[in-house]
Amino acid sequence: MNKQQLLTALESIGMRPGRGLGQNFLLDGNLLDFIVRLSAPKKGEKILEVGPGFGALTSRLLKSGAEVYAVEFDHRIAEYLRAHVEKENFHLTEADACRVDYVELLGGGEFRAIANLPYSISTIFIARMLDLPRPPESMFFMLQREMGERLSAAPGTKNYGALSVRTQLRYEVKLEKIVPPEVFFPPPEVDSAIVSFRLRHGGDGDDPELCRLLPGVVKTVFAQRRKQMGKVLGQNYGKERAATALAAMDLPPEIRPDKLTVAQFAALTRRLFDLPGPRS
Template identity: 60%
Template structure:
């Protein structure tokens, strides 16, 4: 879809891209082809898309033969897609991707992939929702704000490393595929974007441990400049925290950004779910 085609779609719907909804439409056909080629979904694979817009990426995914479930918030765009992209393998859900029950709209007991030009305003909330699924996507490819991509891919010991980095990297190998200029969007966002790939690891920790790790990481990075043991003792039983540090050979004064994901997971496993 080129810019003129997009402008025609906008005119037909009587709309202007909304800043509140983060509507920045991707126009680069070569980049769209690259996304589908990199995701390489086999025919019949279940794919989840969020924010399909006027269907530039959607149409290419449908052409690949996937079973596509697209969530769109804007009712005007939904009406456009219902008439313009009618296909037996296209399932359009009108709603808020941060509230829709994903377990109800996706086929049960099926692996799926998530591929989207994700609205930047919901990216962290939506990715967190995916991480909280019993069986999260086996592959995710998202267009994100560059800073968000850097946070998700950041290694321990760097300033971008945080709670969401830990939670995401527990389940996925995260790779920044390329930085994307604002010029390939309409309207162009005020920031650079990044195409980020998430490949799920073979062994998944159980959901209870993942949730406990989330609580530990959020607590730790809420006061990232303070000594980790003191911070955790303020939220978890201090005896357990000190015992866990001893078992894992951690110094009380260590800062959270120094701990790799595996150590965070081991620390979470040592702590009970009961918080102060």
């Protein structure tokens, strides 16, 4: 879909894109093709697409033969899709993507997520995916560049934080490509990025109890990231418990949270809550 086709579609439903909803429509066919090559959808597999817009990416996913489950918040766009996308492998849900019951929608089985994700919901939606009993096997999202850099950040960098740790516990995250504003309509005020997430198997991310407890630990320490972890943990989990957990890992109480790896945060969480499993 080129810009004129998009403008015609917008005019046909009497719509102006809403910045508050993060409605920035991707116009570049080469980038859409890149996302499809990178994600490699397969015939018959379940693909979740949030914010399909007027179907530029959707049509490519459908062409692969995948069963595409699209979630669209805007009623006018949903009506447009119902009128213009007549494929047996297209399943549209008109709803707030942050409130959908994905186990019910997708049946609880294996699926993947591929989307030009509305920027206004990216943090909440990705957290929803992380919390699923069976999260997506992989995810490929267009995100704000800043968000992509946070999600993929390494320890010791300014972008490394609670969301980095929580996401990387379950996924291998890679910032695949930086995308300039001019390939969207309307153009956002910042650069974007295509980010891939590939599920880790056989590690800490497979432990449901650890995945439930670790977000609270990292949120607590990164909320005061300039303070010594020993003090912050002591205030929230008890001085003795915090001191014992850090000492067992040979970590000084004055260490800052951005110095710990994801594996160290997992081990620390196990010690704070006396969880079984590896606690190196």
